[in-house]
Amino acid sequence: MxxxxxxxxxxxxxxxxxxxxxxxxxxxxxxxxxxxxxxxxxxxxxxxxxxxxxxxxxxxxxxxxxxxxxxxxxxxxxxxxxxxxxxxxxxxxxxxxxxEPESAAQDETSLIITSIDDEVKKYLKKHPERLYELSPRKFEELVASILKDMGFDVELTQATRDGGRDIIAHVRNAVCSYLTHIECKRYAADNKVGVGIIREVIGVHHIRKATKSIIVTTSFFSSDAVKEAARMENQLDLKDFTDIKAWLQRY
Missing domain, CATH: 3.30.160 (Double Stranded RNA Binding Domain)
Incomplete structure (x- = not known):
């Protein structure tokens, strides 16, 4: 060794x-x-x-x-x-x-900074460490695009707003409408999401009467954050870097 x-x-x-x-x-x-x-x-x-x-x-x-x-x-x-x-x-x-493959190396900057498409997702599947180089807004767009591929109708909230729901997503059918709020945090690997963010999202969840809220981060969650989220186990999901890598495996 x-x-x-x-x-x-x-x-x-x-x-x-x-x-x-x-x-x-x-x-x-x-x-x-x-x-x-x-x-x-x-x-x-x-x-x-x-x-x-x-x-x-x-x-x-x-x-x-x-x-x-x-x-x-x-x-x-x-x-x-x-x-x-x-x-x-x-x-x-x-x-x-x-x-890197020749096609990915030709224009790496535009690949990441312009529109989020399947080629970008394939690239990030092979290079998940590049998630940390996305701007926070592009990270939100990536998550929204993945959710859309999963069957959600998605809407990004305004980039200048910080109201605890970066993405509003619905699953609609003839019987019901399933409303989900998604908060995105593009953090460094060792900058864990703390309990304060969990409480903010929970507050917005109750005010907006969502069916489910999800916090998605390129980092991980502190132990206190995980404990706090467990109080809303059926209404709040936590998705970290490992989960994002799993989502990208479909591309």
């Missing part, structure tokens, strides 16, 4: 952009691949997470894998080592990570 612990200064020298706010406690780097990782402590939930990043063709390190809400520093390190070792041993994964 070629995953070695390094100093923070060595990690910083890689030029990896930080998007989160929680303190890093240990840093690692592969001697075989342009692969690095860090173990992070959540000072609020007192749990641990890890993040793995890899160097892309443009020289930028981007998120490829991670896990949150782990019980201890040791658990986070073990998970990081297991994931990094699996990536190293896969061999073929290196090519897939660093080499």
């Amino acid at each position: 070629s995953i070695n612990e390094i100093s923070r200064d060595e990690f910083d020298s890689l030029g990896i952009e930080r998007h989160g706010f929680f303190p890093e406690r240990a840093w690692f780097r592969s001697t075989e691949l342009n692969l690095a990782g860090t173990v992070i402590l959540d000072p609020f939930d007192k749990d641990w997470s890890y993040v793995l990043v890899a160097k892309d063709e443009d020289g930028t390190y981007r998120y490829i894998e991670g896990e949150v809400s782990l019980p201890s520093h040791q658990d986070a390190e073990e998970k990081l080592f297991m994931s990094a070792t699996r990536i190293e041993l896969a061999g073929a994964f290196q090519e897939e990570l660093y080499t």
